[in-house]
Amino acid sequence: MGGHLKQPNLITAQERLRDQVAHALRAALISGELQPGRVYSAPALAADFGISATPVREAMLDLAREGLVEPVRNKGFRVTEVSERDLDQYSELRALIEVPTVGAVTRSATRQQLEALRPVAEEIVVSARDHDLIGYLDADRRFHLALLALHGNDRLVETVGELRKRSRLYGLTALDERGLLVASAAEHLELLDLMLAGDAAAAEACMSRHLGHVRSLWAAEDH
Structure with a gap:
């Protein structure tokens, strides 16, 4: 035994x-x-x-x-090779899910729940500044999924997690070298501040803009 x-x-x-x-x-x-x-x-x-x-x-x-x-x-x-069409479709699905969910969470979450996300949002910015690409992606994933989790739909969080994995892109190093990651990282703090201000419409617009920026940055480098 x-x-x-x-x-x-x-x-x-x-x-x-x-x-x-x-x-x-x-x-x-x-x-x-x-x-x-x-x-x-x-x-x-x-x-x-x-x-x-x-x-x-x-x-x-x-x-x-x-x-x-x-x-x-x-x-x-x-x-795996990810085509432009794949990226467009993954991005569209993420926007369809994440944009309205951010609006719903802005209306339902407590100030304490939202403030708990601030250290992760700051971690994204620090990782971008330090050129820590693995840290950047890890913190970015945790922020987005934790934010969506406040909506209370586990399947929704799972689905976005899968979309993120499948739409991960190449050439992050080149983006970092061109200084484009820091601006994208800062959008997480902007989003959080809008949500804390209770402005659901502005938070939705910010998330839509953020996802669009992420998609266009990647596309610019991938091709």
Whole structure:
């Protein structure tokens, strides 16, 4: 019986490595180091990481579930290409969901609930200024999903989370180098202030503008 006690620790260590690899692979996708349309094998990536192929294969399967890569039989994983049409459709869906939801949350949320989002909004700005792209995307995701969660519809939050994963774009490094991320980051604080002022219409307009900016920034760099 005593042998069972060690097993959970082993599993946790394996899962932690898998998560670390997945995190590193996402970073490589964002920076453009892993290129759209290219096929990468788990053993080759594992050699780069200096680890065995198993956690890399597991991490790639996690990314495949998120739509970031797709398995290629007997070869590895292809980095998913996102077309302009895909981006337009994902952006339209996000706007249809997020814009009216921001208006509804402005009318229903307490001041305390909204103020609780301020540290995350500030984290987005700091990450943009520090050129911390992974931190930027992580804080941006947490802000948007936490804001939507105040509406109380779990499926809505899930849906936007999926749309965000599938519409993630390439070339964030180049955008950062051109100084375009900081302005986009600051829009989160502007949105929060409008919501705290109770101006639902202005908050909706700000969210619509923000999503439009995000889409046009990415498009400008992607093509």
